[in-house]
Amino acid sequence: xxxxxxxxxxxxxxxxxxxxxxxxxxxxxxxxxxxxxxxxxxxxxxxxxxxxxxxxxxxxxxxxxxxxxxxxxxxxxxxxxxxxxxxxxxxxxxxxxxxxxxxxxxxxxxx
Amino acid sequence: xxxxxxxxxxxxxxxxxxxxxxxxxxxxxxxxxxxxxxxxxxxxxxxxxxxxxxxxxxxxxxxxxxxxxxxxxxxxxxxxxxxxxxxxxxxxxxxxxxxxxxxxxxxxxxxxxxx
Numbered sequence: 001x002x003x004x005x006x007x008x009x010x011x012x013x014x015x016x017x018x019x020x021x022x023x024x025x026x027x028x029x030x031x032x033x034x035x036x037x038x039x040x041x042x043x044x045x046x047x048x049x050x051x052x053x054x055x056x057x058x059x060x061x062x063x064x065x066x067x068x069x070x071x072x073x074x075x076x077x078x079x080x081x082x083x084x085x086x087x088x089x090x091x092x093x094x095x096x097x098x099x100x101x102x103x104x105x106x107x108x109x110x111x
Numbered sequence: 112x113x114x115x116x117x118x119x120x121x122x123x124x125x126x127x128x129x130x131x132x133x134x135x136x137x138x139x140x141x142x143x144x145x146x147x148x149x150x151x152x153x154x155x156x157x158x159x160x161x162x163x164x165x166x167x168x169x170x171x172x173x174x175x176x177x178x179x180x181x182x183x184x185x186x187x188x189x190x191x192x193x194x195x196x197x198x199x200x201x202x203x204x205x206x207x208x209x210x211x212x213x214x215x216x217x218x219x220x221x222x223x224x225x226x
Binding site: 032033034038041042043044045046049085087089091092093094096097098099100101102103104 | 159
C-alpha cells in the first residue's frame with residue numbers, strides 16, 4: 001500500500017484558493033489518487049479522484065505530475081463551510097478493497 | 112437518493128458486554144467497509160467485504176468479527192468491550208465500477224460509548 005503524507009494543518013481565509021499537497025512516493029501503477037472531506041462526527045465524503053494530469057469537478061481540481069509521486073488538491077475560493085479534514089488516499093477499489101486513511105489535513109477557513 | 116444506513120446511531124454499553132452494529136449499503140453496491148474513528152483521530156480501516164466474502168483486513172481486534180449477508184447488509188460484532196472501544200464506527204459501501212473506481216459512500220456512523 002502506498003503511504004501518504006500530508007500537512008497536518010492549514011489555515012486560509014474566505015475567498016482564497018487553497019492547495020493541499022499529498023506525497024505518495026510508492027504509488028503503484030494501478031493506483032488512483034482520491035481525496036475525501038470529513039466534517040466533525042460525519043462520515044468522510046468523496047471529493048475527487050484522478051490517475052494522472054489534471055481533473056476538475058464542480059468542487060475541486062486535482063493536479064497530478066507525470067511521476068505521480070505527489071498530488072495537489074485545489075479548492076477555489078474557500079468559504080467557512082470548507083473547514084474540515086481532508087484526506088488523500090491512494091489505491092484502486094476496482095481491484096482490491098483495502099481503503100485506508102492516513103493522517104489528514106485539518107483546514108481552517110477564517111472570515 | 113438512497114444512502115448508507117447504519118444502526119443504531121448511538122449505543123451505550125458496559126465493559127465486557129457485546130455490541131452489534133449494522134450497516135445497510137446503497138442498493139447494488141457489492142462492497143462494504145468498516146472503520147473505527149476515535150476522538151480526534153483519523154478513520155482506522157477494520158475490514159472489508161466483497162460479494163459477501165471477507166476481502167481485506169485492517170486493524171480489527173480479535174474480539175471483533177464481521178460478516179456480510181446475502182442481502183449485502185453487514186454486521187460488526189464486538190465482544191468483551193473495553194473503554195478504548197468507545198468511538199465512531201463508520202460503514203461505507205462502493206460499487207465495483209471501472210470509472211468511479213475509488214468512490215465510496217459513508218454512512219452517518221454509530222457512536223459507541225463503553226462505560
